[in-house]
Amino acid sequence: MSMLVLREVEKSYGLRSFWGQGARLSVLRELSLELRKNEILGLVGESGCGKSTLARLALALEKPDRGEFYFLGRPYWRLSRQERRRLRPALQAVFQDPAASLNPRKRVEDLVTEPLKLLGVPRQEAREQAVEMLSLVGLEKELLPRFPHQLSGGQRQRVALARALITRPRVVVLDEPTSALDVSVQAQILELLLELQRRFSMSYLFISHDLPVVLYLSQRVAVMYLGEIVEEAPREVFLAGGRLHPYTEALLAAVPGKERPRRPLWGEPPSLLRRPSGCVFHPRCPEARDPCKEERPKLREIAPGHRVACHRR
Amino acid sequence: MEGVPLLRVEGLCLGLAGGPFLLKSVSFHLQVGEILGLVGESGCGKSLTGLSCLGLFPPGVIPLEGRVLFRDQDLLSLSTEERRRFRGRHLALIFQEPLSALNPVFTIGYQIEEVLLEHRGLRGKAAREETLRLLAEVRLPDPEVRYRNYPHELSGGMRQRAMIAMALAGEPEVLVADEPTTALDVTVQAQILELFKELRARRHLAFLFISHDLSVIQEVADRVAVMYAGEIVEEASREALFEEPLHPYTRGLLAAFPRLGVRRLEALPGQVPSPGRWPVGCRFAPRCPERKERCVKEHPELREVNPGRKVRCFRR
Ligand SMILES: Nc1ncnc2c1ncn2[C@@H]1O[C@H](COP(=O)(O)OP(=O)(O)OP(=O)(O)O)[C@@H](O)[C@H]1O
Ligand code: SF4
Ligand code: SF4
Ligand SMILES: [Mg+2]
Numbered sequence: 001m002s003m004l005v006l007r008e009v010e011k012s013y014g015l016r017s018f019w020g021q022g023a024r025l026s027v028l029r030e031l032s033l034e035l036r037k038n039e040i041l042g043l044v045g046e047s048g049c050g051k052s053t054l055a056r057l058a059l060a061l062e063k064p065d066r067g068e069f070y071f072l073g074r075p076y077w078r079l080s081r082q083e084r085r086r087l088r089p090a091l092q093a094v095f096q097d098p099a100a101s102l103n104p105r106k107r108v109e110d111l112v113t114e115p116l117k118l119l120g121v122p123r124q125e126a127r128e129q130a131v132e133m134l135s136l137v138g139l140e141k142e143l144l145p146r147f148p149h150q151l152s153g154g155q156r157q158r159v160a161l162a163r164a165l166i167t168r169p170r171v172v173v174l175d176e177p178t179s180a181l182d183v184s185v186q187a188q189i190l191e192l193l194l195e196l197q198r199r200f201s202m203s204y205l206f207i208s209h210d211l212p213v214v215l216y217l218s219q220r221v222a223v224m225y226l227g228e229i230v231e232e233a234p235r236e237v238f239l240a241g242g243r244l245h246p247y248t249e250a251l252l253a254a255v256p257g258k259e260r261p262r263r264p265l266w267g268e269p270p271s272l273l274r275r276p277s278g279c280v281f282h283p284r285c286p287e288a289r290d291p292c293k294e295e296r297p298k299l300r301e302i303a304p305g306h307r308v309a310c311h312r313r
Numbered sequence: 314m315e316g317v318p319l320l321r322v323e324g325l326c327l328g329l330a331g332g333p334f335l336l337k338s339v340s341f342h343l344q345v346g347e348i349l350g351l352v353g354e355s356g357c358g359k360s361l362t363g364l365s366c367l368g369l370f371p372p373g374v375i376p377l378e379g380r381v382l383f384r385d386q387d388l389l390s391l392s393t394e395e396r397r398r399f400r401g402r403h404l405a406l407i408f409q410e411p412l413s414a415l416n417p418v419f420t421i422g423y424q425i426e427e428v429l430l431e432h433r434g435l436r437g438k439a440a441r442e443e444t445l446r447l448l449a450e451v452r453l454p455d456p457e458v459r460y461r462n463y464p465h466e467l468s469g470g471m472r473q474r475a476m477i478a479m480a481l482a483g484e485p486e487v488l489v490a491d492e493p494t495t496a497l498d499v500t501v502q503a504q505i506l507e508l509f510k511e512l513r514a515r516r517h518l519a520f521l522f523i524s525h526d527l528s529v530i531q532e533v534a535d536r537v538a539v540m541y542a543g544e545i546v547e548e549a550s551r552e553a554l555f556e557e558p559l560h561p562y563t564r565g566l567l568a569a570f571p572r573l574g575v576r577r578l579e580a581l582p583g584q585v586p587s588p589g590r591w592p593v594g595c596r597f598a599p600r601c602p603e604r605k606e607r608c609v610k611e612h613p614e615l616r617e618v619n620p621g622r623k624v625r626c627f628r629r
Contacts, residue, residue, distance in 0.1 A: 046498035047469075152584055182354040183525065184581035187569035191580045209498065212528075212571045216578065239574045254503035255573050257528030264503035267454075268470050 003203045004035040009067030027053045040204040042218030050227040055175045089167035096176035098156035102148045109144040133162040154185035173205045226280040233306040318342035325379035333589035346517040350534030357540040359523045363489045368396040402432045405480035409492040411472040415464040422460035432483035447478040470501035491523045542596040548623040559624045561601045
């Protein structure tokens with residue numbers, strides 16, 4: 001069963017007059033993604049590829065320009081306001097920087113109970129649930145009266161998690177949730193995420209630039225480049241050493257720690273403002289051929305569950 | 314590569330004026346053409362150690378004890394002006410955010426030429442030619458164009474290359490690189506790491522390479538020093554450190570680090586204590602799975618357990 005579906009969504013933003021009136025920056029192009037029940041789907045890509053735009057669409061914070069967004073099988077943006085409001089608590093978010101996403105003037109107790117109050121849960125009951133939630137994320141209830149700046153980075157991320165989970169969501173979108181944390185704290189949070197996901201049968205869309213972390217946590221992984229999904233496959237496929245999309249191969253080869261077998265990919269991702277014609281990856285692709293410059297490859301299934309957008313795979 | 318070390322830090326202690334210690338008895342050395350990796354979690358004192366090597370201290374931070382010897386010159390005994398001249402010529406710094414090293418109102422070419430004038434007396438055509446050569450050496454595409462660019466006109470990776478070119482302009486023998494690839498995308502990081510290896514081979518440059526990322530350290534370093542709470546807790550060759558880590562903190566870090574394809578991470582509980590809250594005994598004791606009574610009472614020394622292999626732990 002699908003928890004969340006983006007079908008051929010497009011998203012662009014208006015640019016200021018410098019580029020001429022009415023110019024638009026197209027960030028996501030015909031992008032499709034499906035998050036299944038009880039699944040952790042990883043989304044990996046480099047900076048500026050549109051990961052966070054995708055996160056905002058998946059969180060229903062923004063409406064796609066074109067295409068459909070289904071949440072729990074319902075066409076979200078075609079529902080009435082009231083129906084949408086009823087669905088919202090089932091969809092929650094955790095972001096990279098809890099210092100920025102937690103209101104600095106609110107105490108832990110208010111931060112964690114706020115989503116319940118919005119649902120009209122009485123104060124005492126909300127507080128009880130907050131205490132329970134805090135202990136689930138490994139925090140002591142002594143922290144309830146503290147402000148975010150009185151917490152460590154790891155504690156703040158646990159509070160953000162408690163706040164996201166207190167409404168018992170079906171889907172959580174996590175955008176770089178451990179990128180600001182130390183290695184040892186990151187491992188604690190990753191372990192906690194796995195445990196909670198199993199316990200509450202939730203689905204995660206886990207977004208990160210860190211391929212090893214994404215592969216550690218996720219059952220399936222989608223690779224994004226310049227606003228497009230270029231590859232999608234079960235975790236094992238990425239680790240099996242077989243042929244992958246040339247960009248995915250470059251990403252894997254760039255993971256540090258070993259002597260590199262071949263020269264790293266040359267150049268940097270071009271900006272979305274200068275999206276290449278044909279295959280978006282062709283200016284950096286070691287395998288590019290003439291047709292790659294003109295024809296945009298479609299995402300095709302080359303093995304069960306393994307989809308690639310490349311003319312040469 | 315043995316011989317008289319190029320750089321020696323001996324028993325360095327730093328503290329806040331009227332406040333706690335920030336670094337305690339930090340000692341290590343760097344040979345010609347060697348890459349020493351300095352690894353540890355946030356707040357362990359890596360950046361302070363790196364800055365000290367250049368005789369730099371943030372406001373309020375004072376050196377309390379110890380020496381920083383470049384060849385036989387103690388940097389800490391030099392005047393501020395002498396230190397400034399020493400830097401750039403013998404040692405240079407590269408850090409995470411090139412924008413703070415580059416001046417936004419001058420072109421890349423101009424800024425490199427300033428260094429060439431100050432440290433090598435080059436000006437005019439000679440300076441321009443050397444600048445273009447440096448930009449090509451760090452593999453900045455289209456050096457002629459980049460020469461005239463302002464920092465904001467370059468991408469993150471290109472800026473990092475420009476900062477490296479500027480650091481090389483004074484022909485230093487030691488580069489202190491503090492998280493030089495942390496802000497970059499992995500594919501760009503891979504290019505910059507290759508560039509460091511090339512520079513080391515071509516110029517026999519020595520690096521103090523600071524990173525919180527174990528896999529980056531594993532890729533570039535010949536030797537590794539691990540820091541925890543203001544001190545070095547282990548020092549070893551890269552092979553020894555990654556194949557047979559000795560200190561419980563090093564082991565914990567490695568087990569918590571998400572490598573490609575790893576099935577299970579072991580979370581190291583707790584977090585690094587901040588300065589002023591260091592435990593009296595072993596500073597890692599509250600988090601250590603091997604802790605014994607003695608560990609809580611006494612502070613272990615950094616001991617050489619094998620040639621070139623040091624560890625700060627009672628149980629090794
Ligand atoms: N100017 C300063 N004033 C007061 N404390 C400082 C100052 N600079 C550093 N510190 C403290 O000294 C300790 C070591 O800092 P340092 O920046 O060297 O850590 P680090 O290992 O480089 O951490 P990171 O991985 O976060 O860069 C930290 O606890 C820090 O808060
Ligand atoms: S379509 Fe062509 S350019 Fe694009 S990834 Fe495949 S081979 Fe490379
Ligand atoms: S000295 Fe004791 S507490 Fe410290 S690392 Fe060794 S075993 Fe652990
Ligand atoms: Mg630092």
